[in-house]
Amino acid sequence: MKKLALIFALIMFTSSAYAGSCPMLWGKIDSKLAEVQKLRDAGKKAHDEGDHAKSEKLLNEALALLNN
Numbered sequence: 657m658k659k660l661a662l663i664f665a666l667i668m669f670t671s672s673a674y675a676g677s678c679p680m681l682w683g684k685i686d687s688k689l690a691e692v693q694k695l696r697d698a699g700k701k702a703h704d705e706g707d708h709a710k711s712e713k714l715l716n717e718a719l720a721l722l723n724n
Contacts, residue, residue, distance in 0.1 A: 688721055688722075691718075691721055692718045692721050692722060695714050695715065695717050695718035695721070696714075696715065696718050698714045699711045699712075699713075699714035699715040699718065702714060
């Protein structure tokens with residue numbers, strides 16, 4: 657009975673510990689999305705201004721962030 661109670665307690669505490677990491681995870685996603693959006697906007701602006709080399713460089717950086 658003690659083993660069962662111990663196992664149950666560990667399961668309860670473990671799942672609550674993992675639940676607390678959700679805000680950290682979406683924070684990481686939000687910061688990456690913000691950086692990708694900045695690079696995308698700068699790449700579009702460079703494209704519109706005719707600087708296609710710079711545009712490709714910026715957009716490739718954004719893609720690299722998404723792939724990591």
